[in-house]
């Protein structure tokens with residue numbers, strides 16, 4: 162061991178960062194994520210039937226997140242449009258009305274995002290959304306959410322109408338007793354897992 166290591170102990174990670182790593186590891190080692198994702202998407206569709214008069218945002222899943230491809234294709238078939246997010250500078254999210262899955266291309270962080278060439282001609286006002294389906298690394302029963310730590314979704318949630326339903330899709334292993342909310346955090350109304358649909362807000 163060198164003198165530096167003796168004199169300076171390793172930095173203590175921020176509690177949120179430690180929880181994030183723990184939850185990401187739990188999700189990574191979860192078996193049968195595709196089957197579980199299908200269950201979650203089916204449960205979501207039973208609880209929140211789509212109508213052509215409402216506008217929904219659905220995240221496009223990456224890596225070990227609850228997979229949303231079936232939800233995206235089902236919504237496109239039923240309604241003809243589903244709004245998807247894309248990363249902008251300054252950790253903001255742009256919104257795009259997707260009409261076909263083929264309009265997605267690999268973008269920021271390796272996530273499938275709308276083809277940059279199509280973005281300018283189709284704008285979605287966040288205030289026009291009735292439902293937002295969001296991802297996360299962890300959640301508590303009050304609907305507090307822990308993400309990847311860049312604040313993209315926090316910023317978007319703050320721009321939605323308060324009546325827009327905020328629904329998270331998560332594996333059961335992503336639920337923890339408490340996530341300390343920060344002033345900018347906007348809680349989920351519902352969390353759908355492979356076992357339950359949790360109503361989070363006190364009514």
Ligand SMILES: Nc1nc2c(c(=O)[nH]1)N(C=O)[C@@H](CNc1ccc(C(=O)N[C@@H](CCC(=O)O)C(=O)O)cc1)CN2
Nearest residue numbers: 185220221222223224248270272296308309311313314
């Ligand atoms: N599907 C999806 N789309 C999304 C988000 C998300 O969480 N999920 N975002 C929500 O904000 C935004 C993108 N934010 C991201 C922020 C950081 C990393 C990132 O640094 N990932 C780490 C690895 C994390 C892991 O182990 O899975 C990396 O790439 O090294 C990825 C996406 C917008 N779109």
Ligand SMILES: Nc1ncnc2c1ncn2[C@@H]1O[C@H](COP(=O)(O)OP(=O)(O)OP(=O)(O)O)[C@@H](O)[C@H]1O
Nearest residue numbers: 306307308309310311312313314315316319343345
């Ligand atoms: N509405 C907002 N306006 C300005 N800054 C914000 C807002 N929301 C979050 N931030 C900032 O973004 C950073 C990341 O926030 P936080 O740790 O809550 O992200 P997260 O919810 O884990 O991640 P994400 O939303 O990307 O999935 C923080 O520095 C926070 O101050």
